[in-house]
Amino acid sequence: MRIIILPTAQHVANYAADRVVDILNTRSNPVLGLATGSTPIALYQELIARYQSSQVSFQQSVTFNLDEYIGIPDTHAQSYRTFMNHHLFEQIDIELANTYVPLAETTNVSELQRNAQEYEVKIQNAGGIDLQILGIGVNGHIGFNEPTSSFASRTRIKTLAESTVEANKRFFSDDEFQPHLALTMGIGTILESKAVLLMATGQSKANSVKAMIEGPLSAMCPASALQLHAAATIVLDEEAASELTLKDYYQWCEQKRQQLHEGSWV
Numbered sequence: 001m002r003i004i005i006l007p008t009a010q011h012v013a014n015y016a017a018d019r020v021v022d023i024l025n026t027r028s029n030p031v032l033g034l035a036t037g038s039t040p041i042a043l044y045q046e047l048i049a050r051y052q053s054s055q056v057s058f059q060q061s062v063t064f065n066l067d068e069y070i071g072i073p074d075t076h077a078q079s080y081r082t083f084m085n086h087h088l089f090e091q092i093d094i095e096l097a098n099t100y101v102p103l104a105e106t107t108n109v110s111e112l113q114r115n116a117q118e119y120e121v122k123i124q125n126a127g128g129i130d131l132q133i134l135g136i137g138v139n140g141h142i143g144f145n146e147p148t149s150s151f152a153s154r155t156r157i158k159t160l161a162e163s164t165v166e167a168n169k170r171f172f173s174d175d176e177f178q179p180h181l182a183l184t185m186g187i188g189t190i191l192e193s194k195a196v197l198l199m200a201t202g203q204s205k206a207n208s209v210k211a212m213i214e215g216p217l218s219a220m221c222p223a224s225a226l227q228l229h230a231a232a233t234i235v236l237d238e239e240a241a242s243e244l245t246l247k248d249y250y251q252w253c254e255q256k257r258q259q260l261h262e263g264s265w266v
């Protein structure tokens with residue numbers, strides 16, 4: 001794991017944007033894995049700004065989102081399709097037909113299972129994901145892979161943890177149906193991405209970040225599966241990094257890495 005600790009959430013977003021732009025500018029058909037939630041919004045704003053200043057184009061890119069709620073239409077204000085259209089896709093030059101979010105409006109189980117399998121095939125047909133952006137839940141989830149999710153899991157139906165439903169309650173009005181099920185990429189699916197970049201900001205993530213980086217490999221902390229990925233970068237603000245035992249070491253590693261790249265390490 002490469003662990004990068006930066007002063008603020010905006011620095012985290014800038015770093016993530018640099019990584020995304022690098023993929024977009026160096027691959028002929030870049031494939032991005034995208035995430036919803038509060039954390040990546042600052043990244044998307046940064047990408048929009050770079051698009052507007054002609055630093056990057058999304059015309060050739062394909063995107064796959066991690067997850068979608070089951071049982072609400074794509075057009076629902078709280079669907080992840082709506083989130084992505086609003087926070088990113090409608091403000092850049094991407095072909096909407098090249099943006100994929102799991103199809104989960106139906107509540108028919110066999111249809112959902114078919115959609116899940118087809119999602120895996122679409123990812124493979126696109127050549128796999130070059131860079132998967134991730135957030136982390138306070139319970140250590142990635143995508144909607146809640147604690148006890150198999151590290152070998154593929155895109156599938158998942159029941160949300162109570163704490164996740166609680167955390168997302170703020171987006172639904174009292175009389176509105178809030179889904180308790182989702183279609184999510186599996187941990188096995190995520191681990192097949194060529195590179196992953198997990199962003200975490202704020203004090204509320206400090207414990208799950210510690211469990212992911214310094215805890216044992218455990219299905220109780222799904223994000224700990226990233227310890228198995230050969231190209232995983234974890235980018236944190238100071239607050240999210242505040243519980244790390246080896247924080248100074250990670251900062252020292254980054255300093256050394258920079259010196260190595262500059263040729264000034266001896």
Ligand code: PGA
Pocket residue numbers: 036037038039040135136137138141142143
């Ligand atoms: P958040 O969600 O960015 O809204 O904190 C992260 C997640 O649950 O994956």
